[in-house]
Amino acid sequence: MLCLRQVCLFTLRRYQARTLCSDLLLSQISGCSHEDEVFSLVERNKARLSEKHVGIALNMLWRLQKKRPFLLRTSDYVRNHSQFLTLCILAENKVEHMEDEVIVDTLYSILRLDVEDHVSLAKVLVTEAWKRLERQVLLSLPALSKFALCLYKQHRHFSPILGQVAHIVDMKLDSIQDIRILSVLMISISEVITESFRDRLLHKAEQLLEEKDEDEVHFNYARRILQFLQNVKLKYHPLLEKCSRIFLESASHLDIHSISHIFGLYEQLGFDNAEFRLIAKQLLSEAVEDCHDPETFAKLFFSLGPISGSKVRERLLVTAVHMAEEFSRHPFFMWHVGVCSILCISLIPCNLFLFVFRMASVLHKHLDSYHVLQLVKLTQYLVVLRCQDLELFAKLKMLLLGYLKSSVIPADTAAVIRVLAMLPSSQVEEMIINKAAAVLPQCRLHHLNCIATALVKWNHHGQLHWQNSSELCAKLLQKLNDFLNEETLAMCQRLIDQITWANVLPLSSFLRKSDHRCPALFDRIASVTVENIDKIPPSEIYFILFLFSALNYDPPDNEEFFRSCIQYLTSNLS
Template sequence: MNKCTDEEQIFDFIEKNKTILSEKQVGYAFNILWEFKKQKTSLLKNVACIKNHPQFLILQNITTKKIEFMNDETLVNVLYITQQSLSVLMVNISSLISQRFQEQLVNKTELLFDTIESSHVNIARRIVQFLRNIQYSHYSLLERCNKVFLSNANHLDLESISKILSLYNSLQFHSFEFYVVAKKRLTEMIPLVDQPASFVKLFVALGPMAGPEEKEQLESTLFLMSEELTSQQALTVIGAMEVMESRNARLIKKIASILHRHLDNYKPKELLKITRALIFLHFQSKEFFVRLRELLLSYLKISIIPGEISILVYTISMLSPSHLNKTELSQIEAVLPQCDLNDLNVLATSVLRWIQYDHMCLDSINGKQLKLLQKLDHYAHQRLRKYNNLNLLWEELKTLTKGDWFAESLLEETVVALQSMMNEIDYENVAGIASFISRTNYLNPLLLDRIASVVIQNIEKIHPFAIFAVTLPFSTMNYDPPQRDEFFGTCIQHLNSYLSKLDPIMLVFLGSSLATLEYFPEDLLKAIFNIKFLAKLDSQLELLCSSLSMRVQFRLMELNRAVCLECPEYQIPWFHDRFCQQQYNKDTGSMSGTQQHFYKMLAELLGGINYVKPSVLTPYYHIVDFECILDKRKKPLPFGNHNITLGKLPETHWESNTQIDGSRLPPGAERIALEFLDSRAFCGNIPHLKGKSAMKKRHLEILGYHVIQIPHFEWNSMTLSTKDARMDYLR
């Protein structure tokens, strides 16, 4: 077959050898035909030409006879059918096939994608649906499908847009261009949709990215048709209102009344969704929540499915501090051997919630709950030890970083397990594992070195969209791999050709993350700090919920500050005065107990409250816990008369904040910044300073401060357990 030069020779060869061809040779014949097909100018015409060839039926019949002996790779190779047929097959078998088979189908889809005409929206949608079903964010395929959607944007109906947005959300794939087009199309539909079923789809799709005017229009229209909503439509609406961060009390109350009416019809997972949404939306109704708890307990009595039991217990713990009885606790214990790590984590989080309530309110702890927690620990460690394959372990770890129990009981052994399998980290799983590690707050140099090595060696196989994920743990935990410059240089070089295509939000997060590590790629900064990009970012912020929008704005401010302080040669202006003033005014309040204690001791040590300032706002809006000034003989200097009531923060008089107020000091004097560092400033497993705290120290030093950081583990140690010891420490 290798000697054949066109399709005719292949078909002649098959005709002559049809009785002796093996399944592997059949697969190879398809590969050769595909290579010939790709060489032709008209791919679609050539596909039809091969399918209609009289000898093709012979190949088809041989394949049918050999199919049960084929491995996954050969089986996928012989799927000569059009991408339309393949996409239907993929969606229908997605839950039944192995990971290896999934990968083969994804590769085949990439190969066949060019046979899709640009108008085939449904084929592209089914491909995205398949990726959602197998939870695989294959960026290259998603991009290509997104182009199909964009080229047909004016013809997309409500059903299509709603489905695509839902799939993108599940895959955490963000396409700013598609969101803009979708918002425009959906907004045009508001006055045209008058059926409850269709309007609910419109509400769910448009609501999270609607502006205030559209949001009000959506909510008022929905209220008018609310009595016509079914139980499932009401459930969908309350979920969307949670995402929208709605504060429409009248509509919340109305939807809650419909949910109450249908409460008996909902499954445990749906009851969790209802509970979470109503608590987030600050809905209050004793009658509703009492009935909800009764229903959850009745489900718990008859449930035998581990995942369902964990959901029920978790939801009950959200609603009430009341304990489960002995029978219910025994029921949980009975299913523990069947629970996966996620189930065990959910159960442990629930039990801890009850234990913490007992400790705070009753000053006692229920012994049965402690025993259950010990059993949860036992089964979790047992399950963790059984894994000897990284991909299988990773399936359970993907969503497992939430909750105190995981961090305290399982994290260390999980990292040990990952380290033992780190040779299995490759270009396909490296972004996910890097993202997981950054969420754990656990510094393991061997794992991070392996991630850096895999990225350097396989950079061409890693999609630019994944660069933020693979660099994040290094910036979060302030860690430089041995090949630091090569690692970051390789990542940025790979990214440069994609800067115009990347989501604006992703670029801001990436720039802020790299700045934490003192890494300031000029091309990236030029891409961000220009009028066109910032206007595009402003447009995108309008599509986000307020909390995410604020996070993005804060990251942009941090990047702007870092560049101004650390790279003045780039001459990027500081433009965040107003934003920072608004944030500071929101955050200003009383000192914490620890701060008050510090303030008293510092004032006593230095000679009075006029010698120390609490919560000082520096140029570029860093907040210093305490500031004092020492002269050239290391004697404290007074600040003048700044009347501060103990426990209250000083009033701030705003000016453009890029110069230290009264920055001229006597010759030889220096400003001292004292920072108390709590546990959030350090990695969870070792006293290693994290990226944000290290960056703040750099910035304060650039501003002329001598920075003294006081770690919580030193301040709260036995060595400093007396006032005299602490005074000596401060002195």
Template sequence: MLRLRAICPFSWRVFQFRTCSCKPLISQMITCTDEEQVFDLIEKNKAILSEKQVECAFNILWQFQKQKTSFLKNVECIRDHPQFLTLHNLATSQMEFMNDDTLVNVLYITQQCATEAHDLVAALVTEAWRRLERFDINVLSKFSSCLANQHLYFSPLMGKIADIVHRNLETIEDLRLKSTLLLMSEELTRQQALAVMRAMEEMESRNSHLIKKIASILHKHLDNYKPIELLRITQALIFLHFQSKELFVKLRELLLRYLKISVIPSEISILVYALSILPSPHLDEVGISRIEAILPQCDLNDLNGFATSVLRWIHYDHKYLDNTTGKQLKLLQKLDHYGLQRLRKYNNLNLLREELKSLKGDWFAESLLEETAGTLHRLMDEINYKNVAEIASFIARTNYLSTLLLDRIASVVVQQIEKIHPFVILGIIPPFSILNYDPPQNDEFFRICIQYLNSYLSGLDPFMLVFLGYSLAILGYFPEDLLKAIFNIKFLAKMDSQLEFLCSSLNMKVQFRLMELNRAVCLECPEYQIPWFHDRFCQQQYNKDIGSMNGAQQQIYKMLAEVLGGTNCVKASVLTPYYHRIDFECILDKRKKALPYGSHNITLGKLPEMHWESNTQITGSRLPPGAERIALQFLDSRAFCRNIPHLKGKSAMKKRQLEILGYHVIQIPHFEWNSMALSTKEARMDYLRERIFGEGKS
């Protein structure tokens, strides 16, 4: 018997477990009224649970959570239950026997219920990766959503999924061209059509024939879609620039029909948002009344969704002189009131962080961010290894510098590093680099993070390695092991092969980050002898668009010409060695007198392209003795933290690197240039003289 079991473990498992029916136990699970009853069944039957029964247990536990309001939801009661570990282990041991749909479903529910189950999630993702080519389009769509929930937007897995979808779409399209049979319209279900449309959105498809075909399938099934699906359809069609008055009219009718009968705040928020992104958005009094009636029940995400929609309507109505703007402004005031009221009632950080996960937008930043920061300060002692990454992510997204919160995050990491999953560290470092902040124990904090990640470098996604290296470079940290992992031919070839699977915007973002990391290492760590290999990339990018001057830059250019003695004494939009772009450049001799460049012209509003003779030439080598090259940069609001005039990391790194190139860097903050103190031309001229020459009035 043991020999048979060793030779045919799968057959033995089938013989042992499949002879008895799964249905009685599943029926018992379905009749459970709470989580404890499910866990009791798991404890009593753990020796005989099949993969279908494991999936059923996951499903029922998640259904219990979905039925609760946001205040009553408590995934910790599931995650921390001793029998959840049993279920966790059963899922791990039985995943190879799960069918594709069961596997991805268990992965999705595990992510929702047990954010700390990193090993199970990793195992499920790995098994799904192994099966990827055979997934049908519905399973593929759900799996891609799971990856998105883990913020693996840059993962080669996402690229592989996009490649599979692309290949399948191309195959279908070829068949259509070769045959009179419209295979796609006959074979795709409503859910498959929706999945294909979302995949085309992810791929930034511009195949108008294919978009039109899928849209016609969606139109045919439109009455059968749920509100969230109608929102996804609307978003995809708008993003793909699809135009059909008939389809959009039908969408509007369905959304308004749902809006009249819905009583669920999150659903009403979805419907209102979908209506707001349709062509010619409009909010009538009935719509405003529906929103006002539901406000006391709304969480922060619902309120933020309403506010985003109302702001879009106000913009449209103002543009076309509609008379409902006053009522919409009053609605905004009510949204402010309920948002502030909700924040002040919070006394549990984990409940708050659930609502902060996806909050963004102008309304939140302007109306609630300050109060949110105050609430986080009040609950700061509850930051621990379980929630530290989400709090860090929120700070990075909002550009709000709170030294108290960042100090607490650093302290938690230093004290509890062994409890933090190494991949979570990737999300903890960005707020420090973005906001240009070193905590009191900065050397220990970054040393611990870097050492902890060193053992896992080979397992990290290539794109994530680049982003990690870039974040650390902003802060002036250049770990040798990390740089060796990135700047080698094998790694770069692997990354290059995976870039083609990313959508164009993400592809370009990764390439820019690699270029900026390459530049930082060359300038700040020449001892590593890493070559500069981005000449062609930079030339291609800067040849495409040389930009234009904004109003403040045009003012500064004219005044610099007067201060320095003529337009031939100042250059605009200069490309330095290693392709830093600076707004204005001038050269002062040893007597602080501006040296002319020679004849050149500039048309205000357009910037000339001005490459140096050598793109890696160090600045001072061709200057007269005692002369100094000056770089002047106008810094708009994006260069500073949202709440205080503290220079952000990227601008600080640029200043540091320009100084290495030999420049004396003068930064002109927007809040100084536009201040009351500099409200006259004379005051601004004196300001420039003081900054350049160190003197006051002429």
């Protein structure tokens, strides 16, 4: 018995010592002030690291990076460190034992450290989180919102996983009382929701914002709501005005990056707030002298340039050129400042053209550094401003064609094809047409329109010179026409509640030309016409009637519909 007691005491002491040691290690990791300290602890304690240690270590690496200014971050160093690989392997092996929050925090941390989406750890973490979603165990709203944000940052905008998240949000929407959590979820699931669900989210956001004063809501939550509105392409004034008031209340906390982002969202939504613009102009003007890093200056230039006076604009351009010599290889800086310089051409005195051309020459040297959509926008601006630099256009075309060959994203493909059609006349490669044909089934209405416009222009100007080019283009245009009809009809049905007396004529004309009978749309046109017969000009009534006659369709209340139309026409004959 005594021996057994001694064994038990020894085991207990050993367990307590290990627990104490483990807790101490956890505290040591959490107390690190440099990445090398984290890596040193990992290297010395590999065998003792639990899933919690691994999660905290990866999270700590991101937190340490986050404290640094953007240009001083060392994500490359962290990702390439041997102990970072050790942590990733350990995390991958221990993922099934991780708590929900640890899984999500680990995924978030490695994504913020710019670990590629296809890295095995990222895949394993997403898969494990998805399994728990399906088992309905990953239902903590904070964890769910952070996981949804990770998926969004991985560009899984239309993925089934986000559909699963959206389903959970739909079920738990009434219980969400935190505007921060709601705003994150809103932007994350914005691409996989119905209109009715969208409206419920907007109503919930309004409700939560109304429950607080403007100065109690962090401006980031309002910014996310604007991002949601931009994602769903909806200019919803009640929320726009509410968010603007929050920004005004938070003006003293807004930095250049935040103001730049807000201006960008306002522009995309076609919204403006004069009071915010004045305050932003004042804040940005005060920040000019203290702005020394390229990323921040680029955003300052992009935001302040269009709304400032000539003197401030001159100062910005002069500073931009001086900084360009030092940061000419910084793609973000050169892109934003270069484009802003081009946009300012028509607004600045002639003696500053030299600075603009110097900036353009630097842009020319570093075109290889830009993302495809940056090249698209730059090309668009240069064409609009009637740039005559054929060498620059030739290089842009070469780069755009290179991106087009490898592009697998329909939106990017359509954008490149659209802007290629804007370039000075030249022969169109067969590859472009083949790429357009391949991507059609995946395109949205807007993208289809971009491709169709480009094809019509090339065909009209005779820029298709290879063998059988006319036949190939004709087939593609016919295919495009079918897709456009299908997408437009689908869009009209989704927007059926927005059919009014003001738009029944163009809709009727489209349906007649498409030669497609859609009962839901026809019935809506008939009911709107009867209800608003006095508001519709008699000449338009004729074309509406012609639609029903040509396609041989009778609405449910056909007698009332035809009688109302005929009586209205008869009464206006005199």
